[in-house]
Amino acid sequence: MPLGQRAGDKSDSRYCGVETEFDDDMPQVLASNISGGFDFVVAPLMDPTYRPSLVKSDGSSASVLPFAGSDLILSPSQWSSHVVGKISSWIDLDSEDEVLRIDSEIALKQEIAWASHLSLQACLLPPPRGTSCGNYARCVNQILQGLNNMQLWLRVPLEKPDDDAMDASPNHLSGDSWEWWNSFRLLCEHHSQLSIALDILSSLPSANSLGRWFGEPVRAAIVHTNTFLTNARGYPCLSKRHQRLITGFFNHSIQIVISGKLLHSITMGISELAANHAENDVEGIHRHPLRSYLDYVGYLYQRMDPLPEQERFELGYRDFLQSPLQPLMDNLEAQTYETFEKDTVKYIQYQRAVCKALLDRVPDEKASSVTTVLMVVGAGRGPLVRASLQAAEETGRRLKVYAVEKNPNAVVTLHSLVKLEGWENIVTIISSDMRCWDAPEKADILVSELLGSFGDNELSPECLDGAQRFLKQDGISIPSSYTSFIQPVTASKLYNDVKSHKDLVHFETAYVVKLHSVARLAPSQPVFTFTHPNYSTNKNNQRYKKLRFEIPADTGSAMVHGLAGYFDATLYKDVHLGIEPTLATPNMFSWFAIFFPLRTPVCVQPGSPLDVHFWRCCGSSKVWYEWCITSPCQSPINNSNGRSYWVGL
Ligand SMILES: C[S@@+](CC[C@H](N)C(=O)[O-])C[C@H]1O[C@@H](n2cnc3c(N)ncnc32)[C@H](O)[C@@H]1O
Incomplete structure (x- = not known):
């Protein structure tokens, strides 16, 4: 059951999981956790006592693996939507003990092959033991080369001692767990299916240190019950810093997983229980032991501010690479102009700038006798012409406008706009590249918006150098x-x-x-x-x-x-x-x-x-x-x- 509804937000962080112990009876594990309110389980797939070297083989390579039941115990959609496979935590691929090392390698490969056979979306890998994890990373890297779509979540504790900056020599085994992650992913050549599950502990590193993780591929945050504090009524809650962190995770599609034992024994009245658990009958409630932790996480999710409309509209653009426009070499399409024109804030700023320039240029006593020549260079479909005319009206200044545009398609719409608005006596449309237009007179004010995300990357400097020929010596350029x-x-x-x-x-x-x-x-x-x-x-x-x-x-x-x-x-x-x-x-x-x-x-x-x-x-x-x-x-x-x-x- 998702943590809540947030208009327009369909990210994975709506779903909350729970880490479980090994249990032969996977259908029961799943049923009890799903009915307890969790969306998925992070469950071991293999009996923790299993060791490949202990399997009595009859010498034939066809010996049956004893570690798992049948794939039929759950439906394919249950496996893929509700189970994250937890790889055995005993594995140690960098152990000095050769038997353990080889057992670890075999078990890791068997478990991931099994998880992949079940079409799980992800497997949780045990944490690397420091930065010296060459063999572990090598095996994972081998697996990644042939993996289907499954993600491998490397479990990493979120810790960094405050003072290790003092002591960060290249060979120092840092207490900063980011270094573990970094070593591992470098060995795996930044593989895109290798991601992170952060173990959230009761103390948190500095805000700058936490911030690094938001650029890394963190998919899950495992919050231990011992990280929770206790509020006045005995319920679990989190420190303010933890709350901010969890909200940050929600905003970055990072799923929360609750782990550990019940540490807050709340004595709830039956009515309180019912209120907290509206979907169940009061009688016969089998309340999940970790339900109060889940409810608290749900509360943090629900109390987030709704996404503003513009943010909702832009959700699909988050971290999506687009080629920059080339408005000089190419002609923009109607749809692109349409998008620009929706941004009223931009035109309000231009209108304010033109107002100030008109007032500076023409004193009040000359307002009715002086006509300011304003040229919009790169007029598009006319919004800056409109903003300039509105500025003239607002300031009571007389204006003569030239709208210069090199895109012949935009010029068609400009003509229709001028006619529609009855601006024929004020606005002259010039269908030309500003760099080669032979202007009949000079401008007092040159208005343009030829800016790219990096300012000069749509060649505003080159275009305006060409246009300033027809700006009066004391004329104003907006932008300046x-x-x-x-x-x-x-x-x-x-x-x-x-x-x-x-x-x-x-x-x-x-x-x-x-x-x-x-x-x-x-x-x-x-x-x-x-x-x-x-x-x-x-x-x-x-x-x-x-x-x-x-x-x-x-x-x-x-x-x-x-x-x-x-x-x-x-x-x-x-x-x-x-x-x-x-x-x-x-x-x-x-x-x-x-x-x-x-x-x-x-x-x-x-x-x-x-x-x-x-x-x-x-x-x-x-x-x-x-x-x-x-x-x-x-x-x-x-x-x-x-x-x-x-x-x-
Ligand atoms: C970013 S759009 C801005 C359009 C409009 N002024 C607005 O704010 O919505 C830039 C416009 O300048 C035009 N343009 C670019 N370089 C030009 C040039 N050298 N001469 C004339 N127009 C140019 C483009 O065709 C485009 O219509």
Whole structure:
């Protein structure tokens, strides 16, 4: 029974599981836990006393395995929807004891083969014993090579002593369990079916350290009953920090699994029991011993704020890689304009900027005698024309507008808009590329929105350099400047999605993406700034920037899969617009972030900085970015000469 309903949210975190002991009678195990309110069980598939070396073999390879019953004891859908296989915890593939090591390898392979035969969605692997887990990882890696769709959840305790940053030499066996996970996944080459089940303990590491996990492939969080506190009425509850963590898990589709014995014996009255258990008869209730823990987790789920409508709409875009638009080289489609035009916040900001510019340009006493020439360059289907006209009305200034657009299809709609609105005497439509239009007069104000997720990546600088010929010497450009930003991120899902293409081109491409399951490892830093109009004599839109990122010491080590990029634009004076997380314009949804992947993820340790180099390069027909890392290790220079990814001029 799902934990609750959250409009539009169909993520797996609605389902809560329970870890069970081995029991021969799997139908009974499942029935009692499902009727007790849990959605799935994490159950051992094999008798814990079984050891391959103890099986009396008659020498023939056809001896029957004694470890499991029949697959017929549950239906295929019960196996696949309600059972996560728990691999025997006795296995130790890195043991010095050869018999144990070999038994472990055989048992691991048998259990996973059996789980795979049952079409289970996932198996829970016992935790690695520290970072020295070469043989365990080798066997798992072998299994991963031939695995069907099943996920392998590596069990990892969520712990990191506060002081291990002081002591993080490369050979030090760190108490930071992230290091265990990292060693294991590096040995398994970041395999996309290898994921994590975090054991949540009663004490939690720092917020920065916890944050790392949200960029890793965590599928489940196992919460032990001894992690729960007791409230005044004797019920289990969690500390505030644990509550925030669990809510974070819900928001990242991470399923909760309750584990352990009943530690809170609540003496409930029958009416309270009935209220807590409305679906059952009061009489003959077989209340699940862990029900109060499940109810508490359900309460945390239900008390989350509903997702705002826009977030619901964007759920399908979370962590989904998209190619950036090329509005200069390509003509945008009606659907794309439609999406832009829904973002009222963007146009309100433009209207505010135009208002301020009109008031600065024309004093009140000249409001009725002076006409301001305003040119919207890249007018699309006209929303900035409308915003400008509304600004003129709001300020009582007279306006003459030129709407310049190079997409002939958008121009068709522009004409119909002007006619429909009766703007024929105010608005002149120019079907032309702004870089080659021969304007009949000069503009007081040039309004444009040619910004990409990384600011200059849709070639606003090149277009506006071409358009400023017809801006008066003292004229105003809206926007007046824009700056790109980057920050290093852990983003295992994005990395694996890029990797799945198995080619260099995809690793050297930037993607537009609604970042969700990422860990932002350090504050973002500005990269390139462009200012308009630009009257400098040696105008050049090529740029180079070296940035040094320091990851907070209490984070521990972290994996950098790539760089997240954003922009912030000053439209006019204090009116700005952007998506850089700390400056982002609230409720504006026209832009997602941009993601620049790294071919080989880089592990950054506390105290050792990450040095990133970024170039904006310009050729006669294209503009492109190159990027690389030079510390803590050298990466190749990505996208040399724009061989994989470029924006056409
Ligand atoms: C991001 S859209 C913005 C459209 C509209 N102003 C809005 O805010 O909804 C950019 C528009 O600029 C146009 N554009 C891009 N480069 C241009 C150029 N060099 N000359 C004229 N129009 C251009 C594109 O065709 C597109 O319609």
